[in-house]
Amino acid sequence: xxxxxxxxxxxPLTGVMLxxxxxxxxxxxxxxxxxxxxxxGSILNDVDIYFEGVSDLGITVSPKTFNFPIIPSGASVKxxxxxxxxxxxxxxxxxxxxxxxxxxELKRExxxxxxxxxxxxSTTQLYSCEVxxxxxxxxxxxxxxxxxxxxxxxxxxxxxxxxxxxxxxxxNPGYEGQFGDLxxxxxxxxxxxxxxxxxxxxxxxxxxxxxxxxxxVGVEGEFxxxxxxxxxxxxxxxxxxxxxxxVAGVLSTIASAAIVVGCADDKDPWRRGQEATxxxxxxxxxxxxxxxxxxxxxxxxxxxxxxxxxxxxYTRITNLTSYQFHVHEIRNNxxxxxxxxxxxxxxxxxxxxxxIIRSQFIKENNKAFKGNELHVxxxxxxxxxxxxxxxxxxxxxxxxxxxxxxxxxxxxxWRTVYAKYKQEEKDDSGIYGYWNVFIYAQDTNxxxxxxxxxxxxxxxxxxxxxxASELTFDDTLxxxxxxxxxxxxxx
Amino acid sequence: xxxxxxxxxxxxxxxxxxxxxxxxxxxxxxxxxxxAGQTNYVWANVHNNGTTDINGIxxxxxxxxxxxxxxxxxxxxxxxxxVDLREGETKQVLCISPxxxxxxxxxxxxxVAEALTNLDxxxxxxxxxxxxxxxxxxxxxxxxxxxxxxxxxxMIIPIQISATxxxxxxxxxxxxxxxxxxxxxxxxxxxxxxxxxxxxxxSNSVLFGLSEKNFTGKDFFGASSIxxxxxxxxxxxxxxxxxxxxxxxxxxxxxLITETxxxxxxxxxxxxxxxx
Numbered sequence: 028x029x030x031x032x033x034x035x036x037x038x039p040l041t042g043v044m045l046x047x048x049x050x051x052x053x054x055x056x057x058x059x060x061x062x063x064x065x066x067x068g069s070i071l072n073d074v075d076i077y078f079e080g081v082s083d084l085g086i087t088v089s090p091k092t093f094n095f096p097i098i099p100s101g102a103s104v105k106x107x108x109x110x111x112x113x114x115x116x117x118x119x120x121x122x123x124x125x126x127x128x129x130x131x132e133l134k135r136e137x138x139x140x141x142x143x144x145x146x147x148x149s150t151t152q153l154y155s156c157e158v159x160x161x162x163x164x165x166x167x168x169x170x171x172x173x174x175x176x177x178x179x180x181x182x183x184x185x186x187x188x189x190x191x192x193x194x195x196x197x198x199n200p201g202y203e204g205q206f207g208d209l210x211x212x213x214x215x216x217x218x219x220x221x222x223x224x225x226x227x228x229x230x231x232x233x234x235x236x237x238x239x240x241x242x243x244v245g246v247e248g249e250f251x252x253x254x255x256x257x258x259x260x261x262x263x264x265x266x267x268x269x270x271x272x273x274v275a276g277v278l279s280t281i282a283s284a285a286i287v288v289g290c291a292d293d294k295d296p297w298r299r300g301q302e303a304t305x306x307x308x309x310x311x312x313x314x315x316x317x318x319x320x321x322x323x324x325x326x327x328x329x330x331x332x333x334x335x336x337x338x339x340x341y342t343r344i345t346n347l348t349s350y351q352f353h354v355h356e357i358r359n360n361x362x363x364x365x366x367x368x369x370x371x372x373x374x375x376x377x378x379x380x381x382x383i384i385r386s387q388f389i390k391e392n393n394k395a396f397k398g399n400e401l402h403v404x405x406x407x408x409x410x411x412x413x414x415x416x417x418x419x420x421x422x423x424x425x426x427x428x429x430x431x432x433x434x435x436x437x438x439x440x441w442r443t444v445y446a447k448y449k450q451e452e453k454d455d456s457g458i459y460g461y462w463n464v465f466i467y468a469q470d471t472n473x474x475x476x477x478x479x480x481x482x483x484x485x486x487x488x489x490x491x492x493x494x495a496s497e498l499t500f501d502d503t504l505x506x507x508x509x510x511x512x513x514x515x516x517x518x
Numbered sequence: 519x520x521x522x523x524x525x526x527x528x529x530x531x532x533x534x535x536x537x538x539x540x541x542x543x544x545x546x547x548x549x550x551x552x553x554a555g556q557t558n559y560v561w562a563n564v565h566n567n568g569t570t571d572i573n574g575i576x577x578x579x580x581x582x583x584x585x586x587x588x589x590x591x592x593x594x595x596x597x598x599x600x601v602d603l604r605e606g607e608t609k610q611v612l613c614i615s616p617x618x619x620x621x622x623x624x625x626x627x628x629x630v631a632e633a634l635t636n637l638d639x640x641x642x643x644x645x646x647x648x649x650x651x652x653x654x655x656x657x658x659x660x661x662x663x664x665x666x667x668x669x670x671x672x673m674i675i676p677i678q679i680s681a682t683x684x685x686x687x688x689x690x691x692x693x694x695x696x697x698x699x700x701x702x703x704x705x706x707x708x709x710x711x712x713x714x715x716x717x718x719x720x721s722n723s724v725l726f727g728l729s730e731k732n733f734t735g736k737d738f739f740g741a742s743s744i745x746x747x748x749x750x751x752x753x754x755x756x757x758x759x760x761x762x763x764x765x766x767x768x769x770x771x772x773x774l775i776t777e778t779x780x781x782x783x784x785x786x787x788x789x790x791x792x793x794x
Contacts, residue, residue, distance in 0.1 A: 075602055077573070077574075077600060077601075077602050078600060079599045079600055079601065079611065079612060079614065080597060080598060080599040080600065080612065080613065080614040080615070081614060081615075082597065082614045082615045082616060083615070084595065084597060084615060088600075090573070090574035090576070090600040091574070092573045092574065092602050121614050122614070123545075123599070123612055123614040125601075125602075127602075133609065133610075135546070135612065137545065137546075137614065
């Protein structure tokens with residue numbers, strides 16, 4: 028068994044993967060999540076998977092053992108452990124994860140995770156995202172926000188769309204030559220802009236959810252200038268706060284990922300700026316500033332090739348002089364989906380029939396995403412607005428028929444439904460009626476450890492490729508939100 | 519259901535064969551001696567000798583300055599690992615946090631591993647002494663390898679004696695020749711990256727003694743034992759003096775340094791002297 032890709036961070040309150048799966052100390056609790064793949068060539072029985080350790084004393088992980096009675100050949104099972112990153116130091120960290128079965132020698136997988144440290148200085152209104160290779164400072168100059176939405180309900184999260192950002196990358200140390208190190212020898216610097224912007228919004232509503240006195244996040248910010256409003260079409264009305272937070276997490280990921288779209292996956296403004304501004308021998312680059320201005324030709328949408336008009340200015344400051352480079356262009360989202368297929372029962376009998384949801388995610392080349400390529404979950408909402416988060420997996424286990432066939436399957440257990448109705452003191456009769464199913468999916472970073480850093484940088488994970496929740500610029504128009512499936516639950 | 523989680527002591531209890539080092543950047547590499555200033559990984563064997571499966575056993579790894587009795591208050595946590603053990607099972611546990619020994623000790627430090635689980639707990643509160651002889655969940659590896667070639671006339675090796683924060687102690691520190699069974703010797707040598715076939719055990723190839731003085735003098739090897747009074751919260755250095763005997767054969771010799779309080783051995787340090 029082996030872990031093929033870098034383990035990634037899931038924010039536990041929203042269930043959403045953080046940008047590119049990178050961990051940040053500003054969100055104290057995060058799920059260390061990995062896909063463990065059975066590449067033994069045969070079925071494995073009675074497999075235990077547990078977390079052995081992490082190479083940072085500042086990270087504490089809650090131990091937990093996952094037992095899989097069976098793992099089909101080729102299947103990737105998803106495992107995750109809750110970690111506290113508040114006292115972590117930024118850098119690459121090794122994690123050791125053990126798989127063991129009676130028929131298999133103990134397998135120890137040592138993989139690297141990436142940890143950044145983001146903070147906010149309210150005096151200067153600057154965010155800083157620190158990694159060993161340098162620090163990215165960001166000032167959020169202008170955003171579009173859903174001010175109306177959040178005004179009346181403090182616990183209802185605010186969605187922000189980036190418009191103008193001023194960023195300075197300070198390499199550590201200053202470097203000689205045309206090109207500096209990539210952070211972690213992997214992602215582009217633009218990923219850290221995404222991290223900062225996403226944390227600024229997600230952090231704010233996590234803090235609001237937990238309330239004062241319960242330390243949960245280390246970064247919150249303020250935004251004075253807004254040049255427009257954005258609204259959300261989401262199944263949030265009537266939902267309990269945790270599910271609204273999930274939807275907000277999804278929307279914030281979509282909104283903040285516009286930075287990734289505008290700054291392009293093949294080469295980001297820092298790399299293109301470096302290419303366009305060669306330096307003299309012995310000249311030391313001290314900082315690189317990028318100011319971006321995003322104009323939305325249409326609302327960002329998960330899985331769609333929406334265009335973003337971007338204007339950016341790059342300035343390289345050296346020990347001798349400064350150089351500038353300017354670009355104005357239109358970029359399209361390339362993390363797209365051709366088709367989402369959802370298979371759910373038209374009707375079923377409560378406490379009798381299995382509430383199974385199946386989904387397929389078809390790429391532009393007509394091939395389906397499969398196995399460990401996606402992080403997928405469904406939000407299932409009853410007729411009386413009680414909601415449930417159900418993970419969907421393509422591991423060939425339990426409700427999923429075959430591993431890696433591109434069908435992601437999950438089941439809402441009736442005992443879970445019953446327990447939540449009791450917990451929320453709702454009348455059981457509310458179980459009957461029409462239930463809505465909303466599907467959400469993010470891609471995972473499939474860069475491998477043997478890749479050249481410049482190639483690995485072009486592989487980005489955590490982009491929403493499917494979302495039942497959408498952003499819109501005109502809240503006077505009918506909301507285009509549609510459930511991915513509707514199920515009639517009968518007595 | 520009986521529960522018993524163990525990390526075994528050695529034949530001399532402070533030289534546990536259940537703790538070992540892998541020097542270098544690859545924790546799955548070959549065991550060997552720690553390299554000062556560079557990355558090393560620490561491993562431990564943990565055994566479930568009870569009659570029930572136990573999950574989530576936490577194994578803490580510590581380093582301490584070369585000493586006889588090792589204290590929590592003078593030790594540093596390297597990192598932790600978790601292990602699940604079924605009844606009767608033994609597993610190797612890796613401390614994935616790398617250990618970089620400080621150069622000042624030439625890379626030698628004392629290592630301690632302890633296994634923590636609610637199902638076989640250590641007493642609360644924990645005493646400052648690790649006391650591996652008393653607790654089956656704790657083991658110590660206090661073994662130092664010294665290359666003492668015949669071209670060297672003498673050598674001094676520092677060790678540290680510490681008192682707990684709240685209690686002064688009167689101790690006797692002694693040095694004597696030691697011996698290992700062939701099985702333990704082979705295991706220990708392999709863990710230290712020493713070819714057991716290359717070295718044969720010798721007797722009287724080195725002269726040795728203890729002193730509070732860190733200088734060498736002609737024919738000065740100190741004493742075979744020293745009585746010390748250590749005040750609470752303080753440490754004192756002692757020095758092992760080595761010299762060549764008139765029979766400088768190649769091979770190895772083992773010296774044992776013991777700390778005794780009221781005739782009870784409370785700590786120790788094993789020195790393997792290699793002579794080429």
